[in-house]
Every structure is written in structure tokens, then in C-alpha cells.
Amino acid sequence: MWLVVDLVLVGIFAVIGRLSHYGTLTAGGWWTTAWPFLAGTLVAWAALTATRRAPAAFTSGIVVWIGALVGGMLLRHASGQGTATSFVVVATLVLGALLVLPRVVPRVGARVRR
Known part of the structure; x- marks a missing residue:
């Protein structure tokens, strides 16, 4: 489930970026911005899957964040x-x-309710 959520959120990141810098959104423009970060996200998920352990949600979030960011920036630079x-x-x-x-947020909310 988190893989799909992460890909959607990275896609939203690209939408926000395109709209804030260009004021319009096209599929091609979105793809140009999104693909490096989507690829970085997928590489991070591959690394998580390779460990064969289900990391805690917070830990997986950190790994995906770093993967999307570093992978995205490296691919942006290379392209x-x-x-x-x-x-x-x-x-x-x-x-x-x-x-x-x-x-x-859900974990903090659960602790507060207890």
C-alpha cells in the first residue's frame, strides 16, 4: 500500500512544482519533473524489498524520502x-x-488517544 501512496505523493510533488514555477500543467511537463523522483522512489522501494523485512512505517518513510531525493537529484543532474x-x-x-x-501522524494520533 505504501508504495502506491508514495508514488502518488511524489507525483503530487511534481504537480506542485510545475504549477508554482510555470503556472500551468501539461502531461509532458509533469513527466519531465516527476520521472527522476519516481525512479528514486522505486529504487528506494527495491532496497526496502531486498531486505526482506517489513520495516516500521517511519523507517520506510525515511528510506523512501532519501531515495526519492538523492535518486531524483542525481537523475535530474544526469539528464x-x-x-x-x-x-x-x-x-x-x-x-x-x-x-x-x-x-x-497516525502513530502520534494513536498515542494521544491512549
């Missing part, structure tokens, strides 16, 4: 897309929020 420092900082924060917070 001639920008990796300005400000973009790296924003991507770090937004991807972290999108990929880790959904895993943490």
Missing part, C-alpha cells in the same frame, strides 16, 4: 535538469513532509 541549491532545499523539505508525515 541536464537543474539542481540549484534552493531547489534541493525545497525538495528536501517538501518530499520529507510528503513521504514521512503521513506515516508519523
